[in-house]
Amino acid sequence: MKERFYQYIQNLQDRITDAIETQEGKAKFKEDLWTRPEGGGGRTRILENGEVIEKGGVNISAVHGPLPKSMQAYFKVGDVDFFACGLSLVLHPKNPMAPTVHANWRYFEMYDKKGELIEQWFGGGQDLTPYYLFEDDVIHFHSICKRACDEHHPQFYTEFKKKCDSYFYNSHREEARGVGGLFFDYLKKDSQFSLDERYNFVTTVGDSFLEAYLPLLEKRKEMTFTPEQRTWQEIRRGRYVEFNLVHDKGTLFGLRTNGRIESILMSLPPKVQWYYNHQPKDGSKEAQMLEVLKNPRNWV
């Protein structure tokens, strides 16, 4: 399963970076190969200052070795070994009418010191962070998420949509990071689903990503916008930073377990602003967006 899933995400990384480069026209991803001193490594692909994507990363990694102390505490296990691989992506478009998107698909194994497999599971998801609300876009994104889920279980969409809303939540602001999508974790084999079935589900979601996101990027990337709308985007990107640095478990783990900092922090937006006590005007498009973040909706 390790090899199988890593091959899947290598291929998916190629498909996604190709598709984004097609949207761009000129700008290309730069690739960095890196190795982890304790075992494993990754392939980081970053695109900066594109016509469409202001900053984006589509990264894969496969790391292994003794489970770091801080993760032992988190997983409530002793001194075990682990293998983890995954694809993480964040795309920050330049145009404030186009939403930021994040996705991640990952696979984890844990072994005792004799090398016996103790646990194995999948996790991941994909979620959307718009700066202006286009309801059709959000409905499209969620519809593709739902279709991918429905192929596998009638409850998956409802369950993982809810998990996404509660995970990507800036509790200190009492608002969602975005309009959600899917989030799932610890998909272990159990009485109901074999590991193969879990693999099929996660890869169906991975396969759905471009269909969920690309049409939105295509529709919005050339819309006109004002400097004020751009400022709003940069202010909202500040909330994205707050979530990633204060609440996001993946980011904090990376920082605490000697991960590759530049690959982890590629998620941070390129240009960000923080004003004191910024409040959009009542009835404005900005206030409308905020209203949806304060009160997550069901989109499909």
Place this chain on the structure above:
Amino acid sequence: MKERFYQYIQNLQDRITDAIETQEGKAKFKEDLWTRPEGGGGRTRILENGEVIEKGGVNISAVHGPLPKSMQAYFKVGDVDFFACGLSLVLHPKNPMAPTVHANWRYFEMYDKKGELIEQWFGGGQDLTPYYLFEDDVIHFHSICKRACDEHHPQFYTEFKKKCDSYFYNSHREEARGVGGLFFDYLKKDSQFSLDERYNFVTTVGDSFLEAYLPLLEKRKEMTFTPEQRTWQEIRRGRYVEFNLVHDKGTLFGLRTNGRIESILMSLPPKVQWYYNHQPKDGSKEAQMLEVLKNPRNWV
């Protein structure tokens, strides 16, 4: 002591905001008075888009009530009441040649449920975050810090300078946030120092702030700079955000204990950039600055 120290910081807030407004010429601080539902409140003063200060806050607060659960765990105490008051300030100048400065002076009391005082202590400090290294500036700042300390104990400067270097440290980047200054906490009365003596020390440091910082602001605020130097400043401000959101205990406490978000996050810089894997050119002024952050020096 509660009233005495709160009067001190009210007065110090006035002195500092007056002095900054004098530097500015036109821009003024805006004041927000707020109350905390569980007890207490504060006086937040923010200046944005000044000629000299791009964003700055000089805030005081005095809060009390039952100690929040998350802080009970942190202090390893049970269900107690508390009183806390302090002044926190962060000034982000517009000119990249002028350093950002942070300072905080605070007093804390803890009581059992009968209202008996269990503990009382002072904490605080002041530290400098330049974007370009002017050695004379750093030496001046540290000299004033040292003079304030030396009035009270020959070891204070060495001890609190070291604490500052180790506290304001972005461990995930293996670099200091800035060039340090002073940091101290849990200054309780003990066999060596009475509470009055601790009060005298903390207020000597508070009184030294303007003398330590204002001359640097005055010298640097009108220097010419290039767009590239401004970009470097915005990239380095990103590291400031990373420290405050990932590592700073004060910020994280505030966010977790239902503090006033906008007063806490006033510390975040106004305009920030994150590039992937940004490295200054060897031998450049930017590399020279980074070198000092990687290897904290003794300045006096």
